[in-house]
Amino acid sequence: MSGQVQEEDFVNAKAYLLQSNLYDHLCKVLTKVLDERPKNAGDSFEDISKDVKKTAFNPESDVLQDKNEDSTEVEIAETHKKLFTKPDELELHDGHDDELGAPLGNLMESAFMFEQAGIGFSREETYRIFLALKQLLETQPIQHIRFWGKILGVQQSYIVAEAEPRDGEDIEPIEKDDVEEGNGERDSDAGGDDQDDDAIPKPDYNPSPVIPREENGVGCNKKIYFVCTEPGMPWTRLPPVTPAQMVAARMIRKLFTGHLDAPVNSYPVFPGNEANYLRAQIARISAATQISPLGFYHFDEEEEEQEETDARDTYVENLEFEPIPVKDLADSNMANWVHHVQHILPQGRCKWYNPFKKDSEELDEENFDDEAEETDAPIPEAGPPLLTPLAEDAEIAHIAPWSTQLSSNYFPQFALAVVRSNLWPGAATVAAGRKFENIYIGVGHKYSLYNYSPPAMPPVGQEHPMMEELTEIEDPSVEEEAAFKAAQQEAEERAEEEAEAEEDGDEDEN
Amino acid sequence: MILQDKGKMESSSLTQDMEFTAGSGAVLSPEQKASLQMSLILLKNENKFRGLFFWGKIMGLSGDYYIAQGRWQHALSDRKRFYSKDCIKWNLLPEPDELMRENSRLMVGRFTGDPSHEFEHVEIKKVNGQDEEFFTAMKEENRLASVIADIDDDAAIIPRGAYLRTPQGIVKPNKSFEGLSIADATKLESYLHFRDMAKMSGKEVSQRADFNKSLDFLDPISDDIPQGSWSIQSERGSGLVVLRSLIWFGLTFYHIPNTPQYGFMYMGSGENNKDLPFML
Numbered sequence: 001m002s003g004q005v006q007e008e009d010f011v012n013a014k015a016y017l018l019q020s021n022l023y024d025h026l027c028k029v030l031t032k033v034l035d036e037r038p039k040n041a042g043d044s045f046e047d048i049s050k051d052v053k054k055t056a057f058n059p060e061s062d063v064l065q066d067k068n069e070d071s072t073e074v075e076i077a078e079t080h081k082k083l084f085t086k087p088d089e090l091e092l093h094d095g096h097d098d099e100l101g102a103p104l105g106n107l108m109e110s111a112f113m114f115e116q117a118g119i120g121f122s123r124e125e126t127y128r129i130f131l132a133l134k135q136l137l138e139t140q141p142i143q144h145i146r147f148w149g150k151i152l153g154v155q156q157s158y159i160v161a162e163a164e165p166r167d168g169e170d171i172e173p174i175e176k177d178d179v180e181e182g183n184g185e186r187d188s189d190a191g192g193d194d195q196d197d198d199a200i201p202k203p204d205y206n207p208s209p210v211i212p213r214e215e216n217g218v219g220c221n222k223k224i225y226f227v228c229t230e231p232g233m234p235w236t237r238l239p240p241v242t243p244a245q246m247v248a249a250r251m252i253r254k255l256f257t258g259h260l261d262a263p264v265n266s267y268p269v270f271p272g273n274e275a276n277y278l279r280a281q282i283a284r285i286s287a288a289t290q291i292s293p294l295g296f297y298h299f300d301e302e303e304e305e306q307e308e309t310d311a312r313d314t315y316v317e318n319l320e321f322e323p324i325p326v327k328d329l330a331d332s333n334m335a336n337w338v339h340h341v342q343h344i345l346p347q348g349r350c351k352w353y354n355p356f357k358k359d360s361e362e363l364d365e366e367n368f369d370d371e372a373e374e375t376d377a378p379i380p381e382a383g384p385p386l387l388t389p390l391a392e393d394a395e396i397a398h399i400a401p402w403s404t405q406l407s408s409n410y411f412p413q414f415a416l417a418v419v420r421s422n423l424w425p426g427a428a429t430v431a432a433g434r435k436f437e438n439i440y441i442g443v444g445h446k447y448s449l450y451n452y453s454p455p456a457m458p459p460v461g462q463e464h465p466m467m468e469e470l471t472e473i474e475d476p477s478v479e480e481e482a483a484f485k486a487a488q489q490e491a492e493e494r495a496e497e498e499a500e501a502e503e504d505g506d507e508d509e510n
Numbered sequence: 511m512i513l514q515d516k517g518k519m520e521s522s523s524l525t526q527d528m529e530f531t532a533g534s535g536a537v538l539s540p541e542q543k544a545s546l547q548m549s550l551i552l553l554k555n556e557n558k559f560r561g562l563f564f565w566g567k568i569m570g571l572s573g574d575y576y577i578a579q580g581r582w583q584h585a586l587s588d589r590k591r592f593y594s595k596d597c598i599k600w601n602l603l604p605e606p607d608e609l610m611r612e613n614s615r616l617m618v619g620r621f622t623g624d625p626s627h628e629f630e631h632v633e634i635k636k637v638n639g640q641d642e643e644f645f646t647a648m649k650e651e652n653r654l655a656s657v658i659a660d661i662d663d664d665a666a667i668i669p670r671g672a673y674l675r676t677p678q679g680i681v682k683p684n685k686s687f688e689g690l691s692i693a694d695a696t697k698l699e700s701y702l703h704f705r706d707m708a709k710m711s712g713k714e715v716s717q718r719a720d721f722n723k724s725l726d727f728l729d730p731i732s733d734d735i736p737q738g739s740w741s742i743q744s745e746r747g748s749g750l751v752v753l754r755s756l757i758w759f760g761l762t763f764y765h766i767p768n769t770p771q772y773g774f775m776y777m778g779s780g781e782n783n784k785d786l787p788f789m790l
Contacts, residue, residue, distance in 0.1 A: 040685070047686035073747030116539050118567075122532040150535060152754065154741040157533075255756065255789045332572075399620055403571050408541055409596060422571065422620065425759075425779060426535065441535030443759055449618050451784035 028052045079232035083131035104137055104145050110437040113430045116407040117418040119439065121150075128231035133161055136226055136235045141166045148225065148286075149426075149440030151278065156229040156258025160282060160440075163224050165217075205461065209355035211347060213242040219313065219342060219350030220246065220283045227278065229258060236260060238279040243348025244271050249280035253445055253452045267454050281444045283344065289427035290341040290438045291390060291419065293324050297340050299387070313342055313350065313386060323433045329417035330404045334390035337402075337419065337429075343383030352380045396423055397449045423447055524550075524564055527773045530764040533745050533752055536567070536777035542576070545597035550578060553592065553600050558582075565591070566760075566776030568654065573623030577603075577658060577776075583680060591658060593651075595623075606656040613646050614656030621780050625651040657780045664782075665755040666704040667731055669695075669765050669772050673704070675727045684725075687770050695751045695767040698740060702728035738790050757783050 017023040029049050033041050041048070107130040114120040121129075129147060137145050140163070148162040214221050226235040252266040260275040270277055297315040324336050342350040356378065384392060393401040401423050407430070408415040421427035426442020476484065525543055538546070546564060554562040559580035568575045576597050581589040592600040606614070616631040627650040634641050674684040694700045705728070731740055731753075741754040748767060755761040760778020765771070783789070 044686055072744055073749040076747035076749075115537060116541075118537055118539050118542065119535060120532070120537050121535065122529045122537075125533065152534060152741075154738070154756070156743065253785050253789050397619070400571060405573070407539065410541065420569075445789075448785075452788055454788065 025049070025052065076230065079230060080128060081232075083128060083135060083232045103143060104133055107133065107147055110147075110430075110439075113416055113432070113435070113437055114428070114439060116416050117428065117430050119428050119430075119441065125231075129159055132159070132228065132231035132235070135232075136161060136163075139235075140226075143167070147439070148282070149442075151256055151281075151440075151444045152442065153256035153258030158227045158229060158256065158258070158278065159231065161226045161235070162286075163226060165224060203461075211243040211349065211353050211355055213240060214349055214351070216240060220287075220344060220348075222313075222342075223286075225279060225282055227260070236275070238275055238282070239272075241276070241279045241283050242271070243353075245276050245280045246283065246344060246348030247346075249277060249284065251455055256444060278444070284446070285424050285427060285440050285444070287339075287341045287344045287350075289421045289424050289429075289440065290339065291337045291429050292340045292436055293321075293329060293431055294336045294338050294389065295324070296321050296434075296436070297338075297387060315340065315387060321434065326406065326415055326417045326432055327412075329419075329431050330406050330415075332400070332402075332404050334393070334402050334404070334419075337390040338387045339384075339390065340387060342386055343388075345381040345383050347381055350383075352382065354378065354380070393423075396447060399449070527764075527771075528775070530750060530766070530771075530773070531752075531762040531775040534754060534760070534762040534777070536760070536762075536775070538567075542597050546576070549594070549598050549600065553578060554580065557590070559590075564775075565658070566774075566778075568621055568657070568776070568780040569778065570621035570623030575621070575623075575654060583682075591655065593625075593654060601625075603655040603658065604652055606652065606659050610648075610652055611656040611659060613648055614653045614660070616646055617648055617653055618781075621650060621654065625649070625654070629653055654780070660782070661758050661761065661776055661780075663703075663705045665758045665761045665774075665776075667701045667753065667763055667774065668704045668728075670700050670702055670730075671725050672770070672772065673728075674724045676724070681727075689768045689770050689772075690765065692748045692767045695748070695765060696742060696744060698732035698742060699730050701731045701740075701753065701763075702726075703731060704728065736787055736790065739786060756786055756789075759783055 014023065017026070029045075029052050032048055032052055033045075038044060038048070107126060108123075111120050111123070111126040120126065133145055133147060136142070142163045143166045145161055145163045148160040151158040151160060216224070221240040224240075225238045227238060228235045248266075248268055248270045251268050252264070252270060254264055254266055254270075254277065256274060256278060260273070260278070262274040264270040264272070264274055264277045295318055298318040300314060300316045328336050344350055345352055347353065390402055395401060399422055401421065403420045403422055405418050406412065406415040407418050416430045416432045419429045419431075423446060424440070424442070425447055426444075427438070427440045429436060429438045431437075524546060528538060528543070550562055550564060553559075557580055560582050562578060562580040565577040565579045568577065573595055576594045578592045578594070578600060579589055580592070590605075591603040593603050594600045604610075613631075616633075617629040618631075619629070629648045629650065631646040631648075633644045633646070635644055636642075669687075669690050671690070672684055672687045673681055675681050689695075690700050734740065739755065739757050741756055743752050743754070744750070745752050751765050751767060753763040753765075755763075758776065758778060761774060761776045763772070763774035
């Protein structure tokens with residue numbers, strides 16, 4: 001009996017389950033569990049059930065399934081593919097390599113050194129950058145190329161390559177400077193002075209003279225820089241930096257977006273777009289953080305005799321360089337390291353330019369008094385000479401400008417000396433024996449202890465010269481007004497009296 | 511911090527995870543990796559942690575701090591942090607209270623690398639018309655703990671769905687998390703702050719179309735102030751999404767869409783970027 005009842009119950013229950021579609025679903029779920037045998041089926045039962053329900057809506061064959069997937073992953077792979085082309089046997093540039101020495105160092109080797117110091121990218125990414133540098137070298141007349149570093153932008157990051165063009169072969173002709181335009185404007189202003197007084201008054205605002213940029217191959221524009229956002233993408237050459245851009249870049253703090261043509265919205269106004277700003281920051285970082293062991297470079301002695309008066313701006317590799325022991329390089333007094341990029345003056349150039357020189361010549365011709373001119377003459381700015389030891393670097397508010405350490409605790413004999421800049425976080429140098437490498441990976445901003453505040457607006461200019469009739473005076477009080485009126489009345493009365501008296505007198509005389 | 515724990519040993523996946531955050535320029539040397547692989551396992555065993563994660567590195571002037579974070583059952587509140595100077599010996603970091611964290615925000619300058627270093631802050635206040643100096647002193651160890659707690663609050667993030675809250679209120683990894691879709695992975699709304707839900711406004715989240723009470727118990731990072739305090743980039747195309755905090759430079763989060771792989775790493779100086787409003 002009981003068996004029969006049980007069976008009846010079972011049939012009823014099954015009928016109910018079948019009725020509500022649950023039966024099929026449970027079958028599918030249990031089949032899935034038994035097929036896949038997940039570790040904790042009890043916990044993930046709901047998810048499995050959900051998954052089964054979901055797949056019911058995903059038909060096995062899709063009308064769209066043959067459509068190529070154009071995800072960005074595929075795009076990037078296509079871009080990278082261009083890098084993986086084997087060089088031809090008869091490469092044009094191969095001939096040059098022997099004459100000029102290796103134009104491209106082994107990036108993987110320097111990446112290995114940086115990895116010991118905890119700096120760098122994944123090896124695959126480094127390799128792609130290496131290939132991209134090779135690609136750049138093949139397309140441009142470059143004598144030497146170096147991976148400068150990476151600037152992390154908000155939307156994209158920049159990979160920066162530092163290159164030296166071959167002698168005499170400038171990659172881009174020097175375009176007309178905006179200096180001449182500036183001078184032209186001033187001349188036209190000066191010409192208007194002799195006109196009659198009724199003309200529209202000229203503002204006496206005198207824009208500060210435009211300082212010409214340094215020629216390609218000199219000072220801040222000594223090297224040229226190429227950037228790309230992803231290995232395999234086309235390299236873009238950054239425009240040369242002008243002093244005005246250098247000066248403005250020092251006063252602003254903006255993040256890089258990753259698009260070279262993006263405007264730089266800032267106060268003070270930055271003259272140029274993001275490409276110019278990037279170039280200015282690269283120049284600042286290079287000048288502050290490119291360092292080499294003492295004695296690795298030295299001044300060319302022949303050149304030294306020629307230009308004794310001028311600050312020396314060239315150096316050559318010292319072939320007799322004795323490697324400095326790593327322990328000394330990692331010493332925190334930094335006496336064994338020197339800057340090998342020229343200091344950038346506050347003016348925004350490496351070599352000081354007298355902006356009033358041209359004007360003073362004109363003045364001399366016109367026999368102006370020389371004394372006044374001399375007192376106005378600006379004091380030439382001067383910075384530390386090239387190859388100055390790092391020990392002389394200024395502190396950042398009690399923080400040492402450089403931090404050093406050894407790359408290994410266990411193998412001091414194989415360790416590298418690691419030097420990190422505290423002024424430009426992200427800049428680092430590793431060295432061992434005759435080898436040293438500089439790199440910068442960061443957002444491209446200088447360290448500041450306190451928060452940034454934009455410079456104050458200039459004071460409002462004066463509209464009129466101070467004159468008595470234009471000076472505002474205080475309104476008179478009621479008493480003063482009454483007194484004034486009384487005085488006026490009195491004066492009038494007196495005048496009338498006098499007039500009467502005169503009339504009387506006249507009559508008398510007549 | 512490598513947050514996933516799908517039965518995987520965190521320290522063994524460390525090397526692999528480091529590859530994904532390396533685009534920011536910070537890696538660990540083989541020596542450090544080898545040391546961590548050994549010492550993290552021992553640390554986990556000693557403390558009977560359910561999960562132990564390598565959190566990152568705070569760079570000091572004369573030495574760096576390596577940070578690890580262990581957790582027991584409750585992923586958000588049941589946790590302890592450790593620091594090490596050599597990746598071998600781990601020291602417990604103090605649990606910072608509100609006052610300590612307030613004070614740590616007054617301190618400026620880089621970490622020195624010496625845990626017993628004293629930072630000082632002088633504030634000049636007018637008391638009865640006379641200037642009086644008020645000193646606040648703080649040990650570097652305490653500042654370190656406070657800064658790490660601040661970074662965790664501001665910038666520790668997870669993809670939506672990676673953690674769930676059970677009806678008992680326990681926050682634990684979601685075992686059936688299969689990653690964000692490519693479309694979702696490039697949106698800031700898909701990433702949530704991994705911090706105590708006390709700060710949650712709850713207003714906007716509940717308005718999302720696919721609101722799920724057990725997943726949306728954290729603040730999405732799209733509401734962060736100022737707008738644009740995250741940089742979201744696709745590296746390797748859509749194969750790897752990387753988020754960088756612009757408030758805490760050095761914090762890199764990665765997620766591989768359509769896989770449960772994600773994690774973050776902080777490698778920086780431990781100072782926040784106060785200038786962000788000017789920099790955007």
